[in-house]
Amino acid sequence: MRWTIKPKPTPEAIEKLSAELKVDKLIAHLLLQRGITNYDEAKTFFRPELDHLHDPFLMKDMEKAVERIEQAMEAGENILVYGDYDVDGTTSVALMSSFLQEEYPNVATYIPDRYSEGYGVSLKGIDYAADNDISLIIALDCGVKAIEQVNYAKEKGIDFIICDHHRPGDVLPSAVAILDPKREDCGYPYKELCGCGVGFKLIQALALGQGRNLESLIPYLDLVATAIAADIVPMTGENRVLAYYGLQVINRSPRIGIKAIIAQLKKKTLTISDVVFVIAPRINAAGRMKHGEHAVNLLTETDWGTAQKFAKEIEEFNSERRSLDQEITQEALLQIKENEEEEDFTSVVYNENWHKGVIGIVASRLSETYYRPTLVFTKSGDKLAASARSVKGFDVYNALSACSEHLIQFGGHKYAAGLTMLEERYEAFKKQFEQVVADTIDPSLLQPEIEVDLKVDLNVINPKLMRILRQFAPFGPGNMTPVFMTENVQDTGYAKAVGEAKRHLKLSAYQNGTPPIGAIGFNLGDKLDKVKNKKSFDLVYSLEENEWNGTVSLQLKMRHIR
Template sequence: MRWTIKPKPDAAKVAELQNALQVDEIVAKLLLQRGITTFEEAKKYFRPQLSDLHDPYLLKDMDLAIARIEQAIANEENIMVFGDYDVDGTTSVALVSSYLQSYYPNVTTYIPDRYKEGYGVSYAGIDYADDNDISLIIALDCGVKAVDKVAYAKEKGVDFIICDHHRPGATLPNAVAVLDAKRNDCNYPYDELCGCGVGFKLIQALGSKRGQTIEDLVPYLDLVATAIGADIVPITGENRVLAYYGLQVINSTPRAGFKAIINQIKKDVLTITDVVFVIAPRINAAGRMVHGLHAVNLLTETNLEQAEEFAAAIEQYNADRRELDQEITKEALVQITDNKEEKHFTSVVYNENWHKGVIGIVASRLTETYYRPTLVFTKSGEKLAASARSVKGFDVYNALEACADHIEQFGGHKYAAGLTLSEAQYDGFKKEFEKVVTKTIDPNLLTPEITIDAELNFNEISPKLMRIIKQMEPFGPGNMSPVFMAENLQDTGYAKGVGQEEAHLKLAAVQNGSNPIGAIGFNLGNKLPLVQNKKPFSAVFSLDENEWQGVVSLQLKLRDIR
């Protein structure tokens, strides 16, 4: 891995913040790297307040959206809440539909079929609304580019309110309201909300009309925190407040659907990492393996017994998904290994029988293994469909744009995209994609980078520092868990490989005669020779707590050693 140390903050600013907060130098450095420069900013960071949330009416068109919903309720119209089949979409639909249903009965939900309708607003969904006398669709986590579909709905007398967080195209759909902080003409103070976050702003505005305070809406924040974690949006500003309080709800008074999942995994306290790697994959599995409505049903169910039945079914979908993605990853790795004699800057693999619902996960796994822009293709009807994943610093969306002559359609962003093409285009596309990437990628980007916040000597590591780091949670993009580097380390002599096939590395390190600190390095078992026989080494790590027989001790979570 490439080790990149962040620039050191200005020494005078470090001293000033250290003095204002009465903290150690290392804490002041970490805060400055996160853009926190004053006592007031630090207070907001460490003690997020619901009062820090912005007025929802600062979102352009919010007044129009609320007026149209109130009109629909006054006229007893049927309302459909529409969202995508992923975590952000299904949590959004669960949030807005359950809020509206708490005081208005004529509300139904709709999630498009991943395989028949694909991503986003669908003609089938609009036809369903038309057939069922639904005159208002609230689209969540999608719709900002659905110009043609919204026009089609208008012809049928169906209105749209769009709540999205993706970047709009040149023309906005002709909807009653388009709530999206990324609109050029929207002055909302924070533009990194996820789809469920925009849905929450909608119910915040509705609630204010009904005399509700923000505290009345806190029970919905478990859904918002889950979407924030799963959608990998920055955990800064308003998202930090929403995630902070949402995690409290998940850990104290979760809705029946979350409680049912938590009962299965038997974990006492969930962090945002657990939400991303434990709860989110289960919610996602419904849309991948069967249908996203199963996830909405789980998240809106109020009876725990019924929720546990839904959760058991979803657990099975997740087990099936895991089995499939492991199987397909193995097959894909064989294809890549068979091509090893040629030097490639990309990995492009195809099998017509691979399950479309897991090719995105497989693409991510292949990228982790070979660390280069990756595409995984399968057959989808008459076409080939692919999921693309990229490496840090390389824009795969731009690369696909450069291959547009060989593609029927594509969409996505810098690090993840999807595309379809005809079978006849596949070979030409594969050659062109390799050519474009080879020509445009900086070869350094093909070595994974680890970004280090600061050097940390063992004499600076203490339970107090660990307590402060824990108060910096929830971690995520824009506020990552601090990563440190230490040099001139030695193992005490008991380093060993542990786990299946000794894949992990366990050791205890000392630095210049310090007390030993235990360390674990997952998937670093192959580095054992570097630390044996008390050879000096450097390490990149984060701080962690290890609980053993009721005793909690500090340990290093190793990221890399050399």
């Protein structure tokens, strides 16, 4: 594990911001690392306002999209809201359909089947629209590469509006409107929205046309915050504003479906981290194990009893997903151990019987274990489907693009992608993918890294600091939880490995006679010998509050020990 201390701002910049904001130099240091250099930027960061959101009409094609939807509603056309089967897709469909249905009844939803249709806009979905006299499809979190499908729809008299956030190809589909901030010809100021975020900009534009204000759209932000968290998009700019307000909705007055998920948990107040690890996997489990439409049904349900029933079903899908995920991960690890060479730059595994719904999670687990770009393949109909995951700093989408001669289709982001191919191309692709990664990756990226914000002594860690750091939330890429490093720490003598199989480490840390602070390190149980008998060690950690028997205390969340 590499420990990398982030570049330190200049002493002059720290001094200036500290004086301007009347905050400790440590806080000024952390803010400067997040690109905050003056009072106004700090105010925007600590006090996000809905007014900070950009005008939706700055997005290319927004006028066309609004005009076509208003035209459809005036003419009584049937509208189909179409989205992918993951969290971003299902929340987008719930968002758009429930907003349109407030004013207009002729709205249906469609989520493609992961197994029979695969990712993105499918011909089967277009046939469904044609069979049901639908003349407008609004596609969310997909569609920016659906050139053939949009042409096929056109032949059947069906128009498309595409709301996507994936990278477009060289040619765009012939849709009525394509809303995608990553379009090269789109001057929208914020490029990092998720699919549901782009969908929100469209309902913001529609609401303006109806004379509604932004406050009236706050109830939709629980969906947007869930998508932002699940899609791991940067927690900066508009995403920070949307997530900030969305979290308030989740904790105060969530929609019935999200409330039903939360009701099954023991937590009172949820953070973005809880959304990522608790709410999102349950919504995702529907599309992984059964069908994404189950998630949309839950997220749009208005009856409490029905929502509880749906949430219970989804909880069962999630339990099933968890056990399959563990089983396949073990099989995949064994396959790597038996077949791959020590000097390999990639992990590529395949089993035709693996469940397509969990290969993405398995790819994540393998890349965490071996720390290299990873592909997990399974059989999907008469083709192979794969999920790709990368390591920090390496663009797996570009690597797949360099191997595209072997692929039927692929799409995704820098760190996560999906693809399909013919089985006979597997070996040739595997060889080329290994070669592309070997030729282009910086070898240092194959060693996991912990980025440390700054080195401190334990005597600066106190409840006041914790109170200020809490206001840095919501956390995510671009604004990660501050991570500290302290050298020459000792345990008071009670360190122990805890939890299932003694995988975790619990200790009480002090430095040069400071009062001890409790510390927990998940999956650090094997480091017990490094801290026993009052040995001196260096520690990387973040801060958290630990609630036990009604008492809240400050705790170090240990990331690594040496």
